[in-house]
């Protein structure tokens with residue numbers, strides 16, 4: 196098809212902005228044909244641009260033949276320039292912003308054609324293509340209004356963030372993408388150096404050390420909206436590359452950092468139409484684990500985990516009594532969900548919950564249920580009679596409801612009940628969806644024991660300051676040392692985390708020692724940091740927000756892929772560009788990743804005494820040709836690479852063949 200040129204065609208109006216007040220106006224519009232409806236005497240085209248959709252109309256009877264032919268050629272997703280006059284519609288469409296008007300076409304330019312889209316490019320209830328297909332044709336998927344809305348919101352959020360930090364005199368920086376691999380943290384993405392054989396850059400997991408160094412340099416307030424890279428196993432809210440809003444400040448306490456973030460959150464929440472007020476509640480990590488079994492509790496569910504160990508101190512139920520006698524190393528903890536619905540849970544539903552508990556590491560799911568028919572329980576004979584009122588008191592159970600129990604170490608019971616709390620909360624409609632529930636989790640432990648590495652590892656990162664009251668524990672009882680670290684939690688998601696930093700070289704060295712990083716390794720890996728801390732580093736602290744997760748929550752989505760323009764799959768692939776992909780062995784060689792293990796083979800000549808073939812002349816010629824070759828001429832060197840590809844071939848006295 197002969198395409199029209201954009202030429203001097205200028206858009207006069209935005210499609211989505213046309214209203215009754217524009218009736219009578221001549222307009223020039225641009226966009227994509229969302230839908231074409233040819234009714235015989237009338238042809239309608241819905242023209243979509245970034246701002247919305249308007250209906251174009253052509254009355255066939257009195258249309259100019261050239262225009263009619265053009266309009267008839269239009270298919271979905273063709274790119275058009277339309278000229279016409281806005282008129283009031285006879286049949287208004289209350290479901291469209293522009294539903295009061297339509298544009299009577301007077302001229303049309305077809306700026307481009309389009310193949311039939313392999314996925315829907317508009318939001319139709321129940322017609323979302325499968326995600327792999329959506330990601331393969333992401334450029335089309337991104338035409339859908341819901342995705343466009345998310346990405347516009349992301350842009351607005353970024354704008355609000357920039358304005359906020361600018362207003363508070365933060366300086367925006369760009370820190371290196373090619374940086375140094377350091378131990379600790381997640382797995383690095385590595386970039387081999389071509390210039391320095393055998394050496395690697397790492398992509399930054401975060402700009403942590405650079406932002407600290409900028410404090411040493413005296414900038415006092417740093418921020419950056421930056422990309423971070425972590426080679427981790429992925430989940431719905433993780434990507435190999437993700438975006439942080441990263442800040443760092445000098446001469447601050449944790450409240451100062453939190454105090455800068457809270458008003459920003461208040462502003463951002465407005466994007467989702469939510470009113471929140473600062474300051475946000477603070478909850479000690481230990482309490483979060485105790486009450487919610489999670490360090491990122493969704494406090495929109497009021498139900499808390501209860502310690503009911505002592506209610507079983509005299510119980511005949513051995514499993515629970517043994518925990519009561521364990522001196523605190525094992526406890527019986529429970530969740531009580533009040534109400535008729537919970538009390539009326541069926542056997543099958545309870546079995547399903549039991550499976551979930553097993554999946555989370557529990558042996559099963561002991562329960563007690565008060566329903567229409569009174570008490571039922573998986574350990575009924577131990578809770579009947581005298582034991583019942585005491586148990587009810589321990590659970591705070593007045594009427595009907597369901598109690599589920601977990602027994603074991605705190606880590607085990609938190610895992611099971613933390614997850615069941617969320618499930619049951621959702622199942623019984625206990626989540627107050629109207630709220631945006633921000634809170635700070637504070638007083639994190641500094642270190643945790645890693646079975647895998649048989650040593651302590653940093654809970655946050657190795658540059659986090661120990662709590663001033665706990666410094667001596669660094670050597671004597673590292674596991675009990677608290678950190679000056681804080682996470683920002685929203686609706687059960689960690690949306691940010693930060694800490695006050697170690698700002699003197701000696702404490703930093705002590706921390707490295709506690710982490711099992713020896714003097715020499717510390718110098719090799721972190722020499723620049725130790726040097727910087729020794730040259731007058733100010734007290735400092737900061738935080739990083741996960742922008743993808745934050746926008747996901749603002750947009751009411753449950754996957755960060757919905758708020759990232761070109762995300763990767765859960766298998767860490769870009770289905771659109773098909774990355775990662777194999778590269779040419781030559782590139783690998785340049786990067787010193789493929790050893791030049793090319794081998795040289797000596798080849799000799801092969802003589803044929805006779806040759807098969809239908810043409811006696813040619814056969815004779817071939818035999819003669821071969822027989823004329825002396826062994827010298829036919830000896831040669833052939834160089835093959837590992838995969839058997841011929842790189843180079845030479846006869847000893849003859850020409851070189853190029854491959």
Ligand code: ASP
Nearest residue numbers: 401403693694737738739
């Ligand atoms: N760099 C840290 C992180 O990525 C955040 C911080 O401590 O500021 O989690």
